[in-house]
Amino acid sequence: MTAAPVPTAEDFANLRRLRAEDPAAIGEALASRRRRSVTQGDGRLFIVAADHPARGAIAVGANPTAMANRYDLLERMAIALSRPGVDGVLGTPDIIDDLAALGLLDDKIVVGSMNRGGLRGASFELDDRYTAYDVDAMVRQGLDFAKTLIRVDLDDAGTAATLEATARAVNAAAAAQLPIMLEPFMSRRIDGKVVNDLTAEAVILSTAIASGLGNSSAYTWMKLPVVDQMERVLEATTMPTLLLGGDNGGDLDDIFATWQAALALPGVRGLTVGRTLLYPADGDVAAAVDTAARLVHTGL
Template sequence: MTPLAPSLSALVRLRAERPEAVAEAAARRTRRRLIRHPGDRLMIIAADHPARGALAVGDRSLAMANRFELLERLCLALSRPGVDGVLASADVLDDLLLRPPPAHRGQPQRVAPLPVRGVLLGADLAADQDAAYGKWRDALRLPTVRGLVVGRSLLYPVDGDVTLAVDTAVSLLRPGRDGP
C-alpha cells in the first residue's frame, strides 16, 4: 500500500520518488453514493482557479498562487462534514489523493476531475458574505439545482475562517435540519 504524505515536504518527496503512488491511491478511493432523490444535495469545493489563471481573491491579486497554501485550505475544506468532493485540475487532484484522509472520513478523499460546470455568478463572499449566502440559498430552491460548487469564496473568506465558510455553505444544503 502506498504511504500517504502527512506533510507537504513528504508529498513532494513521494511524488518525485514514487510517481505510481498517485495511481495506487486513486484505485483505493471510495465513491460517494449517487444522487437519486430530489432532496439529495451535493457540496463540491471548486479549486480549478489556478489552472485557469484566476488567482485573485478580493483585492489580493495572487491569493491562490501559493500552491501549498491552497492544498492546506483544500484539506481543511474537505475535512468538513457534508463536503462531497473537489473540482480541480489533475495535478491538484493527484496531490490530494496522496494526503491523509480527513479525520471524520477514515478513507481516501472523494475527488474527481470535472472539466465543465455551471456557474452562479455574482456570489462573491469578498463583496458581501451574507448576500452571497442568500444567492446560494435562492439558487438551491430552484428545482433543477442539486447542490453547490463553490471555490474561492470558501477557501479564502474575508474573515479567514475556512471552517465557518464551508460549514455555512453545507448548512444551506439542509435547510431546517442543521442550518439556515
Template sequence: MFSSHDYLTDAIMARLTETRVTDPECAWRAAQARHRRRCLVPSGKLNILAADHPARRVTKVGDNPIAMADRQDYLGRIVRVLSSDGIDGLMATMDLLEDLFILDACIRDAGGTSLLDGKVLIGSLNRGGLAGTSWELDDPITGPTPATCSAWRLDGAKLLLRIADEEPGSLKTMLASAQAINECNALRLPMFLEPLPVTRKDSGWSVVKERAALARIAGVASALGDSSRYLWLKLPYCEGYETVARSTSLPILLLGGESAGNPAPFLGELASAMQAGPNVRGALVGRNVLYPGDEDPLAMACAVGGIIHQSWTVDQALESLPANRGRGLDLLSRYF
C-alpha cells in the same frame, strides 16, 4: 483567523514533494484504493468545492494578485474544506487531485481515516484558455480526458464554455465540449458543464450575469453532445434566477465567482437560488468557500452545506459559523 501554514505545515509539503520524487505511482495507487460512493447524489443535492483556478492563471483573491499561487496555502485550505461533513467533494485539476491522493495515502498509512473516501471527485478538463491571452476563449482540453478521469476512478468531469458572439474561439471550445460530453456519455461519466455568456471588459472578459442571457445559454448547453443524460450545469447567480431555472430540466449547481471577502453575500445568493426551482441542486464553488475573508474555510463549508442539505436560512447558516470555527485543527498534525 485560520492559518493554512500552521494547518498544512512545511514538513507536510516537504513530504509531499519527497513522495512525488521517490514514489511517483503513490497517487495512482491511492486513487485505485479509494472507496467511492455508490450513488453520485444520495440526497439529491451536491455541495462541491471548485479548485481549478490557478491552472488558468487565475490567482487573485481580494487585493492579493497571487494568493492562489501559494500552493501550500491553497492546498491547506482545500484539505480544511474537505474535512467538513457538509462538503460532498472536489472539482480540481489533476496535479491538485494527485497532491490529495498522496496526502490521503500518508494519512491511511498512519492509521487515520481517509479524507477522500465517499467524496465526489471531478477532473477539470479544459484550462488552456489562459486568463489575459489573445486566445482565451479558444479553450482546448489541456487537462485530463474523460478516459483519464475514468481510469483514475474519478466521479465526473468538468468543462468551462465561455461564449462571446464576436469570438471564433468560442465555437472551437463548443465543438471540443460536445466531443468531451460524447466521450463522458460513452463512459457513463457525469459531466459538469459551466456555460457562461461573456463580454469584453477592459483588457479581459466579464460574465453577463443577467437572466435572459443565462437562460439562453442554458438552452444551448443542455443540447450539446449526443445525450444530456449525465449532464449537470454550473451557472452563476443573477436577479430573477427563476427564469434561469425554468430554462432547462437539467440539474443546476450555483457557481460563486470572485470572493466577496465575507460569508454573507454568497450565502444570501445561494439561499435565494435554492428557492428558484426544483432543479437547482446545490453549488460548485471555489473562492467564496476557500477565502471567506477572516472566516475559517471549514466553517464556511459547513454553512454552505447547511443551506444545501438542510434547507437552512441565511441567518441559520451565519449562526453556525462560530461553532465550526477552529474545529479539528489538529487533523493533519495527528498523522504527520
C-alpha cells in the same frame, strides 16, 4: 498515505518525496480511495472547487496572488474537505493528485476539470483548449464527475473551437456513463478583458447553447451562476443544476442569502464553490464552509 485533516510539514515533505521518487504511489492512492455514489442521502451536492490556478486565475478579490501558494491552498482544501456536508472536490490533475497523495479523498466525489487552456487575460482566452483531464483518464483513474467551462463570445471565433471540443467531451462522457457538468456563460471583451454577462437573459441563452452540445444529454449537468430572476434561469433546463460561487468580492452574508434562495428552486442540486469559501475575508475557512454546507444539506 494517511494525514491529519490539516497536512503537516512532514506530510508535505512526504508528498514531495513521492512525486520525485515514487510517482506511481499517486495513482495507487487514487485507485485505493474509498468511493461513494454521486447522489446519496438527500441527493444534494456540495463541491469545493480549486481548478482556478491552472487557468492562470490565482487572484481572490483584491489579492492578485491569493492562490499562488500551493501549500496554503492545500491546507485550506484539507480544512474544507474535513467539514461535515462537503461531498467532494473539483480540481485539475495537479490538485487532485496532491489531495490523493495526502489521503484526503476517501468518501469524496472527485470532479476532474477538463479545459484550462483559455488562460486569463490571454489573446486566445476564448479558444479554451482541453489541456487537463480527458474522459479516458478520469475513467481510468476512478474519478466520479467531469467539468467544463464554456464561454461564448459571438464576436470571437475562438468560441467555435471550444464548443466543438466540449461537444466531443460530452460525447465521451455519455459513452462512459460519466456525469459531466457544463459551466456556460455569454461573454464579451471590454477594454480587452473577457467579462461574463450575468443578466438572466444571458444565462438563459448560454444554458440553451450548452444544453444542445453532444450526441446525448443523459449525463449532462449544469453549473450556473446565481443571478437576478434565477427562477427564469432554472426554467431554461431540466438538467440537474449546481450553483457556482464566483470570486470573493462581496459581503459573505449577502452571498449566503442569495445562495439560500436559489437552492430552493426546482432543479437545483447544490453548490460548487471555491474561492468565496476558501479565502473568506475573516480567514475562517471552516466557518464559511459550514455555513454553506448547511444551506445545501438542510438536515445538518
